[in-house]
Amino acid sequence: MSNETGGTMSTNDPDHGGDGVALQEGDLPARFENPGIPEHQHRMADTDPKAAKRAERQVAFLFVLSMVGTLVMIVGYFAVKMDHDLGFIDYLNRLELSNKLLGIGMAISLLGIGVGAVHWAKTLMPDEERIDYRHLQRGSDEVRAEAVDMLATGVEESGFARRPLIRNTLIGAMALFPLPGLILFRDTGPLPGKYLATTFWKAGDRLMLDPEGGPIKASDMVLGSVAHVLPEGIEEAEHPLNEKAKAAVLLIRLEEDLLAPESLPGAHGGIVAYSKICTHMGCPVALYEQRTHHLLCPCHQSTFDLTQNCKVIFGPAKRALPQLAITVDDEGYLVAAAPFSEPTGPSYWERS
Structure with missing residues (x-):
């Protein structure tokens, strides 16, 4: 159609000369010619x-x-x-x-x-270039x-x-x-088998202070105190760093009457030991809030309640921190009463 200043416009409206029809003034052509596909140039291999x-x-x-x-x-x-x-x-x-x-x-x-x-x-x-016109999305059986x-x-x-x-x-x-x-x-490493499910802890191992070393007596743990401990002899392990990554434990003393009933069999006089490895992504859970008795993971803020057997009360972690059962030996030193009863750290594909 013509505009206000003269000239022509082309349109695709079929009622007004669609498909490139130009409504013209004077002697302008009624339709622009389709230039078509350029002549095919054969290659040498053709x-x-x-x-x-x-x-x-x-x-x-x-x-x-x-x-x-x-x-x-x-x-x-x-x-x-x-x-x-x-x-x-x-x-x-x-x-x-x-x-x-x-x-x-x-x-x-x-x-x-x-x-x-x-x-x-x-x-x-x-x-060769070919033309295929648009059609309905779902074609007939013939198409x-x-x-x-x-x-x-x-x-x-x-x-x-x-x-x-x-x-x-x-x-x-x-x-x-x-x-x-x-x-x-x-070749990133051998399949883990039971390696992830076990730690260096075994019954009778003394709790050794980390990193200073040396055993610790139950009498050394005053109310509210926290200690980082590892099993005795871990430095002589074949892969000590790997073993430390699984066996690190937090030792804490609080009022015995605050402990949940399920944690009492593994405690000694209000002293409890829990895995230091977060069950979410394996970060070290090393922040203890003495007034609330909460353990906090600094990586993703998973929070565990000591008074509820380290149950998760906040954050992405889904499992409680495993408890290490402890007792004392004849000299009054704190020792492991048994290995961990479940794997420490985050979940993995072979965990039952």
């Missing part, structure tokens, strides 16, 4: 069988290169030994070599698959059958079925590519 064969070999070479990169990564991972008895400089040199082999191998593996797929699509797969036929045609035109060299090398590259990930994840 007209020259030798060029197509050469492109096929190039794609296969890239997929084989990807397989070589994957193998370099795997071999480099196992060939470079990271023994801890090496000198510090030698250890760093080996670590650098290992990282370079892993990085270069993964880069070649990814690059081979990616560039090979792009080169395949640009040189061998059909590149759906036609779509299946189009997919089958696409597979045929891609050459996946009739180019076994490309197909087989692609399958080989894709089959090898996940292996480094599986190896790396599997």
